[in-house]
Amino acid sequence: MFASYLPPVQPGALSLAFATALLLSLAVKFWLSSRQVRHVVQHRGQVPASFAATVPLDAHQKAADYTVARSRFGLLNLAFSSALLLAWTLLGGLDALNTWVYDATYYRFGAMTYQLSLLLAFVVIGALLDLPWELYDTFRIEQSFGFNRMTWKMYVNDALKGAVVGAVIGLPIAALILWLMGTAGANWWLWAWASWMGFNLLILVLYPTVIAPLFNKFEPLPDEALKNRVEDLMARCGFAAKGLYVMDGSRRSSHGNAYFTGFGPAKRVVFFDTLLSRLNGPEVEAVLAHELGHFKHKHVLKRMLTMFALSLAGFALLGWLASQSGFYLAFAVQPNLAAPNDALALLLFMMVLPVFAFFFTPLSSLMSRRDEFQADAYACKHARGADLASALLKLHEDNAGTLTPDPVFARFYYSHPPATERLGAILAGPQAQATT
Ligand SMILES: [Zn+2]
Numbered sequence: 001m002f003a004s005y006l007p008p009v010q011p012g013a014l015s016l017a018f019a020t021a022l023l024l025s026l027a028v029k030f031w032l033s034s035r036q037v038r039h040v041v042q043h044r045g046q047v048p049a050s051f052a053a054t055v056p057l058d059a060h061q062k063a064a065d066y067t068v069a070r071s072r073f074g075l076l077n078l079a080f081s082s083a084l085l086l087a088w089t090l091l092g093g094l095d096a097l098n099t100w101v102y103d104a105t106y107y108r109f110g111a112m113t114y115q116l117s118l119l120l121a122f123v124v125i126g127a128l129l130d131l132p133w134e135l136y137d138t139f140r141i142e143q144s145f146g147f148n149r150m151t152w153k154m155y156v157n158d159a160l161k162g163a164v165v166g167a168v169i170g171l172p173i174a175a176l177i178l179w180l181m182g183t184a185g186a187n188w189w190l191w192a193w194a195s196w197m198g199f200n201l202l203i204l205v206l207y208p209t210v211i212a213p214l215f216n217k218f219e220p221l222p223d224e225a226l227k228n229r230v231e232d233l234m235a236r237c238g239f240a241a242k243g244l245y246v247m248d249g250s251r252r253s254s255h256g257n258a259y260f261t262g263f264g265p266a267k268r269v270v271f272f273d274t275l276l277s278r279l280n281g282p283e284v285e286a287v288l289a290h291e292l293g294h295f296k297h298k299h300v301l302k303r304m305l306t307m308f309a310l311s312l313a314g315f316a317l318l319g320w321l322a323s324q325s326g327f328y329l330a331f332a333v334q335p336n337l338a339a340p341n342d343a344l345a346l347l348l349f350m351m352v353l354p355v356f357a358f359f360f361t362p363l364s365s366l367m368s369r370r371d372e373f374q375a376d377a378y379a380c381k382h383a384r385g386a387d388l389a390s391a392l393l394k395l396h397e398d399n400a401g402t403l404t405p406d407p408v409f410a411r412f413y414y415s416h417p418p419a420t421e422r423l424g425a426i427l428a429g430p431q432a433q434a435t436t
Helices: 011-042 057-088 093-109 111-144 152-183 185-215 224-236 273-278 281-296 299-321 325-330 342-382 385-398 407-413 419-427 430-434
Strands: 218-220 244-247 258-261 268-272
Touching: 011 057, 011 325, 011 342, 011 407, 057 093, 057 111, 057 342, 093 111, 093 342, 111 152, 111 342, 152 185, 152 342, 185 299, 224 244, 224 281, 244 273, 258 281, 268 273, 268 281, 273 281, 273 385, 281 299, 281 342, 281 385, 299 342, 325 342, 342 385, 342 407, 342 419, 385 419
Parallel strands: 244 268
Antiparallel strands: 218 244, 258 268
């Protein structure tokens, strides 16, 4: 197809582009993070004027300390993961792993087992290297700010269950895609894309009904008054009110949340128990109205279609790269001569692509913030703006979100508008929202 019109990949040029993008993204990330820390520390001493009446100073300072602690941890983790990425790619790590797995599996068990073993070995090594970071995050940072509610036993239990679920779901789809890559000819990527989309839709149905219940308890909303209130709201907004659940999020963390998930018969509204314990009825209603706003404005559909389109482009790009020896050589991998290289291509692609995709973060953050403003405006129309504002402020405080982020950092990363802007728009009333 189009691959024949494109010039062959020059390994040297691709290595250089990758190294440049990686260095540049590191510089940007370090710069943004240090701006954020500086800004938050500078404003630690005083609650911003517009929140002086509603947010106590100690909550403001806890949020500042939490933001700084997370940022510092994030920078250390970034340094580690970048070094690891270099080790896997330019320094020959993936090539070494491939040689080892190939020798151990290919002649005895065949091509598919070799390729699945390579993927599995990569995932397992990555998870083990990531483990100390996750433990530190949960049992040191989250713990010291009073957010963590997990015990070691629960952590191990979750990890084992997660590994089994990951293998049960991940191995078949990986095998299918590898099989298509090997047998479906030059247009394999179209078939693989179609399978990948089907797989995603399947997960959308299975996640709320089968997967999430493995990790949490979901009980029908017991509070009759709240249930009536929520059902009224859903009826007003034209939603079939079914599947209202409470999830025991408090078992793991005190961070609160609510979500609207699934589609068709698997559609349901899930409230974290931590959310219900903090918000009153009208506030819960306002938060749900915001979530319904995302549906009414077709944000959910838009996001799904964007994901479909981007993954089509991604598979097309992979379809071209996987057939080019320059793609492998650029990352210090000697492609196999006798065996398929599809698992290698998948792994390289998944490691390299995010480095380039990082530079599009501000664009996706911007689009996401626009959606949030729209959903807020919708919520103000179908519930009370003042309730939404007080609910958001409570959640913000419970999650120790900073009220004084660095403006550039927020523009770059924030998927939700900073609290000042968001509450400002909500409290300014419907006229002001019509223009956002
Ligand atoms: Zn939202």
